[in-house]
Amino acid sequence: MLDLAILGLLQESDLHGYEIRRRLRDSLGLMANISFGSLYPALARLEAQGAVSAIEPGMAPVTGVAMGSLSGELAALRARRSKVVVAKKARKVYRITPLGRELFTRLLEDPSAGDDPRTFTLRLSFARHLAPDVRRALLERRRAQLVERLSEVRSATARNDLDVYARAVVEHTAAGVALDIAWLDGLIAHEGAPQHTSPQSPTAGDTMSSASTSPQG
Template identity: 35%
Template sequence: MARRGETIELAVLGLLHEGPMHGYELRKRLNLMLGWSRVLSYGSLYPALKKMLRGALIEEVTTLPTPGVPVTRRPRIVYQVTELGTAEFTRLMSEVGPTAWEDDNFDIRFAFFGSTDMEIRLRVLEGRRTRLQERLDRVQSQLSMTQAEVDRYAAELQRHGVESVEREVRWLSDLINAERNPEQVALRPPTEQPQQQ
């Protein structure tokens, strides 16, 4: 039950889904994709690749005659996902472990929604929404209790936090609706033009 360490693994499997890649490129794409928080270092990527190689989730591509690029290339090690890896990808995407709703893990799952089916997408979106809603309820109940004695900066931080999470919940709700009614609603909710065309 690989609940820990799923983050990089899932990201690599998802990216390799788009085509074979070498480590350096994986890192670049990952940092572009999840650039918001941390920058993935080689010190964690390469060992992870080795481990996945041992687990036969990925394999080396020996010859890949990319059209247009000269073949005189030595040091690059290009990986591709195996059948086992594809199965593991699906398993990880649908797994609802305790860390699956954290920011980074959710973002990775969301980024690869195109490689899954609607059932899983809905489960992930609704799970995240439920989690955020729980946090919101917890904070707001505590907020009403301790309201009087809080310093104004701490209060402003809480206000801003609540507002951000509420916004996130609305975003998730829009996405869930869009999943359920694929025809009626475009993926992007009408922020700019509130009229139907």
């Protein structure tokens, strides 16, 4: 799961660990603070597989891509005024390999490679890399899962041995799942409608929001 996230980010630019974490937090906006205890082992794993390769520190061109927006820009500013060349510390910058790109595609498309909510959210975030039919299949699959889950939760709602609080929880859960389904329906409708290449189709634009798919609370 982390592998998918990492490869997806590296797809766009070379990054070092810390920055990957930051982007996971606020570019993807989801995936509440992945811990380093997960991140670094994941990077090591991917490197061992040959899916990413580490650009040795010092070799990395200091200009641009590799640095975090915040730290990078500040460092650049400082460099300009204090005329000290910002010799980057022990940063290990990672770059995706062709093999990594293959792996990314596989993780993104193969349903058997994880089907939990987190993975779905991640896949959807990267859905621009998917062919329209695969994308649609992804949405439909998820929808089916949610429909099943909804009926389970609804049956729990029907129980009469629940006190106020337990009941509040299950009802809230059910409502959440229902809204997720509605949201997916919106997305599916968008997929189905003939795709204009023009950025904004007239009816599009506000069907794209609703409730929580559950990428963390």
